[in-house]
Amino acid sequence: MHAIKVDSLSKNFEKFKAVDNISFQIEEGEIFGFLGPNGAGKSTTMMILTTLLKPTSGNASVQGFDVVTQAKKVRENIGYVQQEIGVDEYLTGRENLVFQSRISQMPKDLVESRIDEVISLVELEEKQNEAAITYSGGMRKRLDIACGLIHRPKVLFLDEPTVGLDIQTRRKIWEYIRKIHKEFEMTLFVSTHYMEEADKLCDRVGIIDYGKIQVIDTPEIMKNAMGNDMISFSLIDGIAKQDELINRIKQIEFVNQVTRKQGEITIKSSQCSEVIPKIFQTTTEMGIEIDSLSLNKPTLDDVFISYTGHNLRDDTTQKLNKRKEFNLNRRRGL
Ligand SMILES: Nc1ncnc2c1ncn2[C@@H]1O[C@H](COP(=O)(O)OP(=O)(O)O)[C@@H](O)[C@H]1O
Numbered sequence: 372m373h374a375i376k377v378d379s380l381s382k383n384f385e386k387f388k389a390v391d392n393i394s395f396q397i398e399e400g401e402i403f404g405f406l407g408p409n410g411a412g413k414s415t416t417m418m419i420l421t422t423l424l425k426p427t428s429g430n431a432s433v434q435g436f437d438v439v440t441q442a443k444k445v446r447e448n449i450g451y452v453q454q455e456i457g458v459d460e461y462l463t464g465r466e467n468l469v470f471q472s473r474i475s476q477m478p479k480d481l482v483e484s485r486i487d488e489v490i491s492l493v494e495l496e497e498k499q500n501e502a503a504i505t506y507s508g509g510m511r512k513r514l515d516i517a518c519g520l521i522h523r524p525k526v527l528f529l530d531e532p533t534v535g536l537d538i539q540t541r542r543k544i545w546e547y548i549r550k551i552h553k554e555f556e557m558t559l560f561v562s563t564h565y566m567e568e569a570d571k572l573c574d575r576v577g578i579i580d581y582g583k584i585q586v587i588d589t590p591e592i593m594k595n596a597m598g599n600d601m602i603s604f605s606l607i608d609g610i611a612k613q614d615e616l617i618n619r620i621k622q623i624e625f626v627n628q629v630t631r632k633q634g635e636i637t638i639k640s641s642q643c644s645e646v647i648p649k650i651f652q653t654t655t656e657m658g659i660e661i662d663s664l665s666l667n668k669p670t671l672d673d674v675f676i677s678y679t680g681h682n683l684r685d686d687t688t689q690k691l692n693k694r695k696e697f698n699l700n701r702r703r704g705l
Pocket residue numbers: 384387389407408409410411412413414415416
């Protein structure tokens with residue numbers, strides 16, 4: 372049985388296709404990353420999988436239960452940590468967890484011990500009796516995660532769990548996510564627009580853009596499929612001989628592409644270990660000296676660009692600003 376199975380799922384908001392005919396399966400125990408810019412359809416998909424939204428068409432099941440016809444069963448099996456912080460600021464951390472355990476109708480005799488367990492998991496022991504309003508962003512997110520874990524779901528959905536946090540706090544949240552995964556052997560469905568996070572944290576990644584899944588695979592396979600590694604170098608001298616050098620490099624076996632940007636020459640090749648010694652041989656023959664040389668493997672950024680035709684970061688900043696503006700206006704009542 373798959374932990375999550377999605378079959379030709381679509382969600383329209385009037386004519387707008389927020390989720391456009393997506394299909395995928397997630398194995399039990401997997402950490403699956405849903406990677407895409409803001410507005411890609413990640414939260415909408417998650418809300419369907421967590422039974423909060425009904426799909427326009429298609430099917431989805433979680434732990435074998437249909438998200439529409441067996442919604443209650445689905446809810447018993449999942450935890451959902453939403454993108455926006457969900458904790459009640461005026462309750463203490465512990466009170467938030469008590470509240471959460473009531474919502475999930477947990478047996479009374481289990482509540483206290485479970486709360487102790489999740490509090491220690493996210494290391495909030497010292498702050499547990501203080502109001503959540505006094506917590507930092509990272510602490511609130513940890514409390515949120517603890518709330519999602521209290522009834523020990525089989526599948527935990529984390530919607531952009533690290534958005535807006537600084538890099539150190541983000542790393543800390545990853546640590547908790549890994550710990551949860553290891554200790555409870557849960558299936559984790561994590562959405563993110565951070566490349567690094569998808570790359571380092573997830574067993575498999577699905578890239579989603581404009582409501583469509585562009586590719587799903589392990590980060591390793593996706594990066595390798597890009598084929599070419601890149602060698603970049605600059606010269607100490609011999610600028611005058613650059614054209615000739617580039618022509619000679621183009622003749623080297625396994626060199627696929629040579630480009631020059633300002634003083635830097637970049638070579639794409641699938642066999643860099645063969646090519647690098649030949650570059651040195653050529654420059655030595657020509658009496659020119661290399662200043663520094665670096666070898667770069669394709670990153671998930673490259674994978675993203677190759678499948679979507681644009682850079683994730685550019686898009687995200689722009690849309691994030693729009694979202695901030697929208698949220699601000701909403702708070703202002705505009
Ligand atoms: N309730 C809604 N009504 C209309 N449009 C919506 C609604 N919810 C989401 N959208 C739109 O659907 C698209 C996908 O949104 P979302 O799933 O939140 O993306 P992501 O989580 O990847 O940032 C966005 O363009 C968003 O504006």
